[in-house]
Amino acid sequence: MSLSTLKTPVLSKITKRGYATKTLAQSIKGTVIQTKKLPNSTLVVAAPDFPTKIGRISVTFLAGSRYEDPESTGISNLIRSSAGLSTSASTTFSILRNLGHLGANYSVSSDRETITYTIEAHKENLTAGLKYFIESVSQQTFKPWELSDNQERVEYELLLIPPELRALDLAHKAAYRNTLGNTIYLPKYNLKKLGSEHLLFYVKKNFTSDKAIISSVGVDAETLQLVSEDLNLPKSEQDCSVKAKYYGGxxxxxxxxxxxxxxxxxxxxxxxxxxxxxxxxxxxxxxxxxxxxxxxxxxxxxxxxxxxxxxxxxxxxxxxxxxxxxxxxxxxxxxxxxxxxxxxxxxxxxxxxxxxxxxxxxxxxxxxxxxxxxxxxxxxxxxxxxxxxxxxxxxxxxxxxxxxxxxxxxxxxxxxxxxxxxxxxxxxxxxxxxxxxxxxxxx
The missing domain is CATH 3.30.830.10 (Metalloenzyme, LuxS/M16 peptidase-like)
Incomplete structure (x- = not known):
């Protein structure tokens, strides 16, 4: 149950012996990656030349569980589970129907550091699907009656969490106590306590342009810049992040x-x-x-x-x-x-x-x-x-x-x-x- 190999970081300083002989690295030519920092402080990363007919775009925010207050424990999990609900411009039915008609796949994931929204579709249909994708990211409304209707599904998701992931979650709690020790799962006592106002406040605080990364495969950086403009994210008022400290327990x-x-x-x-x-x-x-x-x-x-x-x-x-x-x-x-x-x-x-x-x-x-x-x-x-x-x-x-x-x-x-x-x-x-x-x- 470890992280993906590709999430393993690389040495910031590569020693010379890595290139001194005819190694595997010399025989590999990877995909060209475009990286750009936009004027609004959003980071854009793209791999446009990867050989695929499916375009994939992700919008990631530094808004994972480590940024939660004790009173809002599990709110990032609830935001993830509430993805795709009605926005200020479209209903849930409209979002699902139109993305389904385009053959698009819309998913959301969250972890201790991030919440990531991803859309996947054939390149010919991706542009049409971006309208609903962008709305779902930046125009969420979290209507109280929709959150109430969604509670049973959230409860079901919590019941399906594998025990090995529960053990890993507890190990983080023992190691850090807070920040990275915050649980990534919504506790039952907060299921009905966290409402529309809590979610809107958390999104306003953390879904900001300087805490956003827009990435893609099969789509160029210029298109991602347009996505950033359409998202129209505000800048954060202050940086409240706290460095994690290892304790052990x-x-x-x-x-x-x-x-x-x-x-x-x-x-x-x-x-x-x-x-x-x-x-x-x-x-x-x-x-x-x-x-x-x-x-x-x-x-x-x-x-x-x-x-x-x-x-x-x-x-x-x-x-x-x-x-x-x-x-x-x-x-x-x-x-x-x-x-x-x-x-x-x-x-x-x-x-x-x-x-x-x-x-x-x-x-x-x-x-x-x-x-x-x-x-x-x-x-x-x-x-x-x-x-x-x-x-x-x-x-x-x-x-x-x-x-x-x-x-x-x-x-x-x-x-x-x-x-x-x-x-x-x-x-x-x-x-x-x-x-x-x-x-x-x-x-």
Whole structure:
């Protein structure tokens, strides 16, 4: 349950050895990315020449859960769930009918840092669909009766949240307490409390031109500039963002489930950190599952748990979260046996003292490069990639530079990254059958 490979940041300073020999990076020519800062402070990022007949445009705001006040917990989740409701110019029926008639796909996603609105359509129909897309982004009304009618669907969405994501959410709470520790899910106590006025105020405060990134694949930067003009977003009055601080802790929630979901993390690095590529390699060295269907993973985590002779079934994967000003690194473990402490102890020992050899680093780098290159072939994943890079760094690195960053990672770089995690205070988020799960300080 880790972030996409393409969300893994690159080294801000690439060492010379990345280009010193005939490496993979020299044989790759990525899509040209256009980047432009508009007069209203909106950042525009476009990949117009990507070979696709589908045009994709995203409008992203720095308005994720980290910017929520304690009283408005979960409001970004509610805004996402309320996308597509009536605007000041069109009804919900009109938006759905016209976008459906054009064969367009309209979706909204949110995370700890952003809320992103995306439209996808055949290039011939994209321009016609932009009218309703732009209205849905900048002219939302959040009518009280529509929000009331939408409550049952929101409740249903909350019931469908996988337990492993709940564990990861609790791990963030344990690690940061606030900011990045704010839950990305709407708590039940705020479902009926947050109304139209709360949503309109949050949008007015955070949906501003200087907090917006407009990105696209198959559409040029000039078109995105016109989109920005039609959005007509105001500028924010002041910057109220607070830098995230890592604390470390233990947060768990017992549920009547047969499986324990345990997320254990230490302090990682931010997107722009010079060690970010080394952490990405370390993630694959610890293991992200098997590369062969029904096979056993090669990573340190799975191998160590297997050697501990646990009696229950388990699944484990390394996780690496990189945010704009901080990061988390660790693992997610699902275990359905009675001795979860035994499996947890083996995984924690792997995290604190991973087996780092030249062969293991080479394997991890190859798996990371394969994931990086295969994902970059998808236009939808490319859009996510350039958007994420623009959000946290204000620029986009070409694929050849991403590859060079991975190739330049040495075994010493990986050991340094592993040492940083080992010396960090660990945090645990537990969900499900956690009655017999030991606390980290007892391992």
């Amino acid at each position: 233990d947060v768990r929630k017992a549920k009547d489930l047969g499986t324990s979901y345990l997320a254990v993390v230490g302090e990682g690095v931010s997107y722009g950190n010079s060690q970010s590529a080394a952490f990405a390699v370390l993630e694959y060295l610890l293991g992200k599952g098997s590369s062969v269907k029904w096979g056993v993973g090669q990573g340190n985590l799975e191998q160590n748990i297997l050697q501990s002779n646990v009696s229950g079934n388990f699944a484990v994967s390394a996780i690496n979260y990189n945010y704009s000003d901080s990061g988390l690194f660790g693992f997610l473990l699902a275990y359905n046996g009675k001795d979860s402490g035994k499996a947890l102890n083996a995984a924690v020992q792997s995290l604190k003292s991973p087996k780092i050899t030249d062969a293991e680093v080479s394997r991890a780098k190859k798996q990371l490069l394969f994931s990086l290159l295969s994902t970059s072939e998808s236009s939808s994943e490319l859009l996510k990639n350039i958007t994420n890079q623009a959000v946290v760094t204000g620029k986009v690195h070409p694929i050849e530079k991403l590859v060079a960053a991975v190739e330049s990672v040495s075994i010493e770089d990986v050991k340094k990254a592993a040492s940083q995690v080992a010396n960090s205070k660990l945090s645990l988020g537990g969900y499900g059958n956690i009655v017999s799960t030991p606390y980290l300080d007892s391992l």
